[in-house]
Amino acid sequence: MAQNRLRRLFLLATLALVVAGCSVIGIPDSPLNSLDPQGPFSRRIDALFWPVFWVATAIFVLVEGAVVIAAIVFRDRPGRPEPRQIHGNNKLEILWTVIPALILASVAVPTVRGVIELTSCGVDAYPVEIIGHQWWFEYRYPEEGIDTATVLVIPAGREVCATMTSEDVLHNYWIPQLNGKRYLVPGQETLLRLQADEPGEYRGQCAEFCGLSHSLMRAEVRAVTEEEFTAWIAAQKEPAAEPAAGTPEAAGRDVFLNRCTQCHTIDPVNVVVEEAFNGPNLTHFMDRGWIAGGYLPYSRENLARWLSNPPDTKPGSYMPDLALTQVEIDALTAYLETLR
């Protein structure tokens, strides 16, 4: 018996040491940390979470404590008399029905208020549209006629109201530091409010299982100052620069014209028909800083890796292996780098 208890103590101590050790090491927070709110909506959720968390923790300590105490204090030992056969107690039953009901009611009230506040956009919110594709997010700015992908640029300190839908399967837009998540449903429109306090980059992820490359379907919200936002809008409306004849960039544009135009638009080089299969609009490709649906940060190596065999990087990718030669990849890279 004593040996048994020692063993248990030893186990508990090991576990405590491991936990303590890890918190000392100080693992960095994930960029998707939902406990690090950076805008009013995520802060609203955070403020709902913590009180409930602490109430739950208190109940946890009480219940587990009572079980452990009971197992120690009332443990069968030689000479312990038989217990009285207590069948129940109606007062206690009422007590532990009513008290939890009251605690839960006090949780329910702010919940209801939170839901009502967070499910409809403010009247002055800046409108954007988010469209899900396997496996990347498309963004449209209906007031400006802008069509871009992966990185959503928003003005910091202003509410953005995203109207969302999907072209294919269910997706789920989630920028943990700015708000909770919401599905993108084919044939329906859903709403998501986004707002960042400060300029910055906020990572996101498709949270609803959407097929082979679900885990690689990532997103980013880049919040900028109002001036930067105005400038960005103006820049986005500019067509792509025309490369001078005979340059590597012009060769790259020819590769693009030959191989990529069935899916990708570069204004004014070509426009993909709406009904056809759509890839991300590449007119301002270099503005994003991310490729492959936000999975890889932009670098020449990553771009070469992506172009040489997309499904190898993103399983199931609709962008097929086009068997591009190194020369074609270099030319394309040179051209794409002009698309700022």
Added chain:
Amino acid sequence: MTTTTARTTTIFRRPRSETGFWSWITTVDHKKIGIMYGYTAFIFFVIGGVEALLLRIHLASAESTFLTAADYNGLFTTHAVTMIFLVVMPMSAAFMNYLLPLMIGARDVAFPRLNALSYWVFLFGGIFLYSGLIFSSVVPPLGVTPGVTGNLDPSDARSFFGLPDGGWFMYQPNAGPAFSPGRALDFAVLGLQILGIASLLSSVNFIVTFFNLRAKGMRLLRVPVFIWMTLVVAFLLLFSLPIIAIALFMVIFDRQFGTLFFDATAGGDPILWQHLFWLFGHPEVYILILPAMGIVSEIIPVFSRKPLFGYAAVVFAGAGIAFLGFGVWAHHMFASGISTVAQVGFGLTTVAIAIPTGVKIFNWMATLWLGRIRLATPMLFALGFLTMFTIGGLSGVTHAVVPSDWQQHDTYYIVAHFHYVLFGGSILGIFGGLYYWFPKFSGRMLDERLGKIHFWLWMLGFNMTFAPMHWLGLQGMIRRTWRYDPSLEFWNRIVSVGAFIIALGLLVFMWNFYRSKRRGPLAGMDPWDARTLEWSIPNPTPVFNFAEVPVVHGLDEFWHQKYGEDKDGRPVRKDDADSTLTRLQEIGTNPPNPVHLPSPSYFPILMAAGLPLIAYGIIFHLSLFGKALIVVGALLSLAALIGWGSEPLEEAHMEPAHA
């Protein structure tokens, strides 16, 4: 062994063997059926566990290439389908089958052959589901359906192992024909349909048994809690399975015949699937947990030497959970874009369901309080259930707060939550039951020392595996993710190590089981000094259960046969307790009167065998072979049904089996 020659009452000679292979194939004995459920579910438990270990090896690093995306998606789908439909449900069914008649003082369930049919349908459904591993690559993938844009290259999409990869929840349209043309998913859908039939048959059987076969004097509020929970689960199955059956038929029609119920481009609605799925799926959660709650409600009083505190409250709380369980389904859909009113409404019902759950937990604690607690292995597992399930319940409350759920939904926080409920709850409860009732079917005791090693390995491994997942989820690690952010790697490694400690604990259990079944100490009739009727007959249980059908005078009937109470209300062993036990042992071994039992039959297994044939036929329905299979399967089931109908339940002249 009887020697009378069998009268041919039907197309077959009546099966006669009482031991060996054919006795199991033709049995209608609820105990044998329960044991077969148990072993089958255990095999699937090992399979589902290996699937989990493969997933955890993969997830030990952020950019792992151990599994391809298709195989990863396939494994998390089959892990879930296996653990829910082929492990926890049939494990619970094993206990219900074995114990329902014993705990109400009956000789069998109401419809013994129907019971055998349930088992065979379940077994064939499980085998059919897993046969997709072999056969799904034989069938060409579904063609592209008009009106949809999906154009996946099926060779990319198909998992190497031939696993269905749409997730157990099969959200549409991703699991529809356009985006999952691979045929493995059809095996899963049709397999679940077959498994549903098995559960539906059991539920009817258990309900009728409960209401009609209770021993004399066993009024409703004298029925053991485990049996109450069996009834509640049977009603949950009865009302929820038709919903999933319809939903699965819609998926089958979408996939095979182009109905496009869930395809928005054809006027269908992907959210409709979610409503139908969770209208079944949430009651299913209680189908998985209530049997374990019943089991611990039996174990805790025995090892505290006190009656269950607030028996009626525990029973009504169970029924209340089941009732409310039908009204909370859309809390799985808070992020789906359902209306504000729906989110508020389902948020409130979800909060409310915590109340009866709390009542149960408090009553179990009050049972422990002031008791005389023996920490034998079954009790350790019951206490493990109590502590771990409480964590799962409390984390559940944190996502009843709808906006919090918008953050937690589809993350590892949810994975942590439901594993605390389904492993920390259901599986710990079930294993507590295994340790507790092992003597009932084997006549021997499991080794206590190995049992305790098993328990502590599981508590360590379980918490190492699932506690860090709360943190990972709050840190933004999404579910069903083949890759994740490298900053999450450390805790994922801890989780993966924990998973292997769980596996080690299971190996200890398997060794214990193997050894104890052969060489464990003999249990005698009442090894735990228990309270309920199943312990008032010898171990292992005689084939006829009760030589004399007991008359019940109160709750915990068997306890009161052994114990009276002094003026303080403390139990005092009756003077004649020992002679009562000896007499019970004696008549259980040599029954004074002949006992008539239902005779074995070939027809349940034959009838069940028709169902997978029909299912294979549906998958191959474009070929003549497939169409022929449908006809053959249907004819086989129909013929077996006719044979069944023309065969009497009991051979009139059959001698008692023990004679």
